[in-house]
Amino acid sequence: xxxDGGNGPxxxxxxxxxxxxxxxxxxxxxxVLGAALGVFGLSEMVHFRDEVxxxxxPTAEAATGAPVAMSSAAAKATHQWAMVIDLRxxxxxxxxxxxxxxxxxxxxxxxxxxxxxxxxxAGQTYHMPRPCMQCEEPPCLRVCPAGATFRTDEGIVLVxxxxxxxxxxxxxxxxxxxxxxxxxxxxxxxxQPTPPSPAWPTPQVQGTVGKCVFCAAHADLGMLPACxxxxxxxxxxxxxxxxxxxxxxxxxxxxxxQLLRDNDAVRYKEELGTRPRVYYILxxxxxxxx
Amino acid sequence: MRKRTSRTELDETALRPVTSxxxxxxxxxxxxxxxxxxxxxxWGWQIWQGLGSAGYNDQAxxxxxxxxxxxxxxxxxxxxxxxAILRLTRTAWRAPITRLAEATAxxxxxxxxxxxxxxxxxxxxxxxxxxxxxxxxxIFWDFVxxxxxxxxxxxxxxxxxxxxxxxxxxxxxxxxxLVAWYRRLSLDWRALPAQRRLLDGAMAVMAVAIIxxxxxxxxxxxxxxxxxxxxGWDSSIFAPYFVVAALYSGVALVILVVxxxxxxxxxxxxxxxxxxxxxxxxxxxxxxxxxxxTFADLLGEGFSMNNSVVPVMGQLLTGQYAPSFWIWAVxxxxxPLLLVALPxxxxxxxxVTAAALVVAGMWLKRIVxxxxxxxxxxxxxxxxxxxxxxxxxxxxxxxxAAIPLLMMGFFRMFPVLSVTEIEELAEEPVVRxxxxxxxxxxxxxxxx
Numbered sequence: 001x002x003x004d005g006g007n008g009p010x011x012x013x014x015x016x017x018x019x020x021x022x023x024x025x026x027x028x029x030x031x032v033l034g035a036a037l038g039v040f041g042l043s044e045m046v047h048f049r050d051e052v053x054x055x056x057x058p059t060a061e062a063a064t065g066a067p068v069a070m071s072s073a074a075a076k077a078t079h080q081w082a083m084v085i086d087l088r089x090x091x092x093x094x095x096x097x098x099x100x101x102x103x104x105x106x107x108x109x110x111x112x113x114x115x116x117x118x119x120x121x122a123g124q125t126y127h128m129p130r131p132c133m134q135c136e137e138p139p140c141l142r143v144c145p146a147g148a149t150f151r152t153d154e155g156i157v158l159v160x161x162x163x164x165x166x167x168x169x170x171x172x173x174x175x176x177x178x179x180x181x182x183x184x185x186x187x188x189x190x191x192q193p194t195p196p197s198p199a200w201p202t203p204q205v206q207g208t209v210g211k212c213v214f215c216a217a218h219a220d221l222g223m224l225p226a227c228x229x230x231x232x233x234x235x236x237x238x239x240x241x242x243x244x245x246x247x248x249x250x251x252x253x254x255x256x257x258q259l260l261r262d263n264d265a266v267r268y269k270e271e272l273g274t275r276p277r278v279y280y281i282l283x284x285x286x287x288x289x290x
Numbered sequence: 291m292r293k294r295t296s297r298t299e300l301d302e303t304a305l306r307p308v309t310s311x312x313x314x315x316x317x318x319x320x321x322x323x324x325x326x327x328x329x330x331x332x333w334g335w336q337i338w339q340g341l342g343s344a345g346y347n348d349q350a351x352x353x354x355x356x357x358x359x360x361x362x363x364x365x366x367x368x369x370x371x372x373x374a375i376l377r378l379t380r381t382a383w384r385a386p387i388t389r390l391a392e393a394t395a396x397x398x399x400x401x402x403x404x405x406x407x408x409x410x411x412x413x414x415x416x417x418x419x420x421x422x423x424x425x426x427x428x429i430f431w432d433f434v435x436x437x438x439x440x441x442x443x444x445x446x447x448x449x450x451x452x453x454x455x456x457x458x459x460x461x462x463x464x465x466x467x468l469v470a471w472y473r474r475l476s477l478d479w480r481a482l483p484a485q486r487r488l489l490d491g492a493m494a495v496m497a498v499a500i501i502x503x504x505x506x507x508x509x510x511x512x513x514x515x516x517x518x519x520x521x522g523w524d525s526s527i528f529a530p531y532f533v534v535a536a537l538y539s540g541v542a543l544v545i546l547v548v549x550x551x552x553x554x555x556x557x558x559x560x561x562x563x564x565x566x567x568x569x570x571x572x573x574x575x576x577x578x579x580x581x582x583x584t585f586a587d588l589l590g591e592g593f594s595m596n597n598s599v600v601p602v603m604g605q606l607l608t609g610q611y612a613p614s615f616w617i618w619a620v621x622x623x624x625x626p627l628l629l630v631a632l633p634x635x636x637x638x639x640x641x642v643t644a645a646a647l648v649v650a651g652m653w654l655k656r657i658v659x660x661x662x663x664x665x666x667x668x669x670x671x672x673x674x675x676x677x678x679x680x681x682x683x684x685x686x687x688x689x690x691a692a693i694p695l696l697m698m699g700f701f702r703m704f705p706v707l708s709v710t711e712i713e714e715l716a717e718e719p720v721v722r723x724x725x726x727x728x729x730x731x732x733x734x735x736x737x738x
Contacts, residue, residue: 166411183342207411
């Protein structure tokens with residue numbers, strides 16, 4: 001898997017990470033230990049778990065033909081998607097939210113990208129749009145009991161709503177409250193070009209969890225996510241850590257690593273070790289820990 | 291002490307609910323049945339309309355059903371502790387109440403497991419936990435622990451039934467369909483020495499095994515919350531905290547069940563007030579332990595004034611959840627302690643009141659454990675809130691009614707007292723713990 005994808009030269013904090021035990025390694029060790037102690041047929045299950053993690057949702061993939069690269073864990077993915085949000089430009093108009101909801105036919109409560117009103121240490125308010133952080137170490141993924149949440153080789157965390165049992169453990173685990181449950185029957189949507197898939201979960205499925213998918217099915221078609229094009233302030237960039245480029249809603253393209261470095265970009269709640277793929281460029285005196 | 295009764299009287303008492311069901315039986319069963327039917331209807335409605343109809347929303351994503359799940363599976367622990375621990379310690383007064391305790395464990399566990407389904411958005415996909423589990427998920431291990439515990443609880447209830455069924459098959463009214471079942475289920479029991487050795491061995495193994503099993507159930511339930519890393523749940527004390535809570539509320543439910551069946555099925559000759567007092571002592575020790583754990587949890591989390599935890603603590607102790615928290619602290623913690631501690635309330639009525647306060651109070655406590663941490667804003671903005679609707683209330687009330695309904699249905703078919711055990715313990719000399727020697731107390735063998 002590509003868990004080191006964002007930790008290369010493009011990542012502002014990449015150098016500082018010490019080679020101690022990774023949480024994932026620890027958890028895998030714990031899982032294996034549990035299996036050794038555990039119930040019948042566990043070796044079979046461990047094998048199955050690895051398969052699920054490595055090549056998630058072969059059926060959904062085959063059904064949609066969605067060009068999200070999930071074919072083989074060994075294959076080096078060509079893209080590592082990322083997002084940069086320039087808070088100096090954001091004026092809190094929430095047109096990103098509207099564009100997203102229109103694109104995915106979401107009800108008003110489901111704010112896959114939500115604009116928060118924040119207060120900095122000087123008492124000034126500013127606005128912070130919050131999409132799914134597409135964590136490299138997603139807390140939501142580890143707690144999902146049926147493996148409905150998975151991470152693609154291109155670094156996008158997706159939910160297979162044909163698998164999700166609706167236990168909402170992921171909502172408890174997400175420190176960014178980026179997940180939304182379909183508490184009611186979703187409204188009817190116009191006919192879509194593809195059947196619903198993890199990469200394009202439209203329409204949403206009652207009794208399952210949904211969230212921002214970085215408009216995954218669009219990315220490989222060279223289209224920007226709806227929130228990026230919907231932002232009138234060009235505050236949101238969509239980028240690729242592998243190609244080291246980022247593009248704003250107007251189509252102007254910059255070198256991603258340089259954008260991050262020159263503007264001292266940070267990731268939200270870095271201390272949790274989730275390693276988000278969303279970077280924020282802060283204004284003067286702004287501090288995301290408030 | 292109660293007067294000694296003959297074996298015939300004992301058998302008749304144990305089988306009375308099986309052989310004759312008075313009008314009283316149906317007068318109780320009918321309203322209970324209606325409540326359960328209403329709950330099933332409400333669940334159907336909820337599956338049709340979505341979980342939103344139960345009052346949930348994205349900020350209050352876990353609430354009443356998760357509290358019910360913890361509460362009902364928690365009280366199931368009471369049966370295990372009363373029966374297993376009292377067996378292991380060879381407590382002489384256990385005999386008339388073990389059957390009731392084991393049945394309480396089984397049926398409250400079944401009801402608790404229902405809430406594992408009721409709380410899911412897609413209950414029909416529960417089998418994916420078998421076909422495609424992810425082993426790092428606490429929810430998967432909940433599933434493993436609870437189903438294992440269910441199997442153990444069934445075995446634990448069944449083993450002591452074997453000699454009883456063999457003994458009682460002949461006492462059933464002629465032509466009863468139950469006779470064939472009793473004979474089949476008693477596995478040709480003739481109280482042979484070899485059979486006795488086998489059964490005693492199996493009982494000992496189960497009594498030992500069920501304790502770590504129950505500990506694992508409540509620990510993993512706690513970890514479903516604690517491993518989420520959410521302020522308010524992210525506490526290292528959570529697993530033992532949940533285990534003690536389960537024991538505490540579980541013993542309280544056993545007290546209610548024992549008192550209820552003693553009254554309703556006229557078991558006064560076998561179950562006396564002293565049984566309830568013994569159980570109440572057990573409950574009070576657990577009460578004090580739980581209060582201590584609560585204090586340790588809140589102090590440990592709140593004292594450091596950590597930015598992330600302070601809002602949750604504030605809401606719990608002085609904010610919108612404070613009334614519920616303090617009602618629990620006084621009504622579900624201190625008052626039961628006093629009712630049992632004071633000699634003039636340490637009577638059947640006082641103990642039953644205390645146990646009822648504990649069962650209700652511990653449900654409320656679970657709500658204030660689950661809801662504030664779920665409903666807190668993780669980034670900025672206001673708190674979420676859960677709205678109790680007719681759907682969630684009907685399902686919860688129906689589930690509570692299902693426990694006595696299932697138990698009365700069970701004792702319509704099986705003996706309510708473990709007759710063999712009562713008989714054996716009445717014959718045996720009193721076995722005193724070896725520690726008695728150290729204190730100069732009467733020892734084993736002194737009776738002869």
